[in-house]
Amino acid sequence: MFWANGNLHAFTSAQWEALCDRCGLCCLEKLTDRKTGKVYYTSVPCRLLDIRTGACRAYHRRTLLIPSCQQLTAATITACRWLPRSCAYRRLAEGRALPTWHPLVCGDDDAVHREGLSVRSLVLRKVPPETSDLSAYIIDWGIWGRWRRPKGKRGSPRTCMRPNRD
Numbered sequence: 159m160f161w162a163n164g165n166l167h168a169f170t171s172a173q174w175e176a177l178c179d180r181c182g183l184c185c186l187e188k189l190t191d192r193k194t195g196k197v198y199y200t201s202v203p204c205r206l207l208d209i210r211t212g213a214c215r216a217y218h219r220r221t222l223l224i225p226s227c228q229q230l231t232a233a234t235i236t237a238c239r240w241l242p243r244s245c246a247y248r249r250l251a252e253g254r255a256l257p258t259w260h261p262l263v264c265g266d267d268d269a270v271h272r273e274g275l276s277v278r279s280l281v282l283r284k285v286p287p288e289t290s291d292l293s294a295y296i297i298d299w300g301i302w303g304r305w306r307r308p309k310g311k312r313g314s315p316r317t318c319m320r321p322n323r324d
């Protein structure tokens with residue numbers, strides 16, 4: 159129960175890595191509104207994301223291959239407000255406990271997927287290579303904890319999951 163005291167700075171690198179539940183949600187492409195700073199998730203996965211496992215297919219080279227990839231650390235985690243509320247790092251940084259479906263708690267790596275809280279549950283979109291505008295692919299965390307299309311935004315997020323659930 160190394161995670162119980164919630165002190166992210168005290169974790170070894172192995173413990174830090176074990177905290178990730180492999181939901182893969184942080185590996186969806188995101189857009190930032192320049193005026194408000196609000197971050198919008200899209201239904202477009204990073205090209206390195208393995209949808210089945212929720213893991214990066216080039217984890218140790220990811221920042222080389224994808225320069226915009228942000229490395230999460232104990233020092234930067236509180237600034238990463240764009241992480242989904244279900245993310246284990248965000249939970250601990252906000253003083254919340256890990257959920258019952260987290261692999262460290264239940265010992266089952268597939269529980270996060272069965273709960274519908276990973277990219278495996280999403281209808282992800284393939285974007286034509288010539289497309290640079292991802293605004294048509296924006297999705298949002300709904301007030302009921304389900305994906306919904308933000309008002310005034312185009313696109314059709316045909317997805318159903320509950321990332322806001324505690």
Ligand code: SF4
Nearest residue numbers: 178179181182184245
């Ligand atoms: S959102 Fe958090 S728990 Fe999920 S894959 Fe990303 S870092 Fe891991």
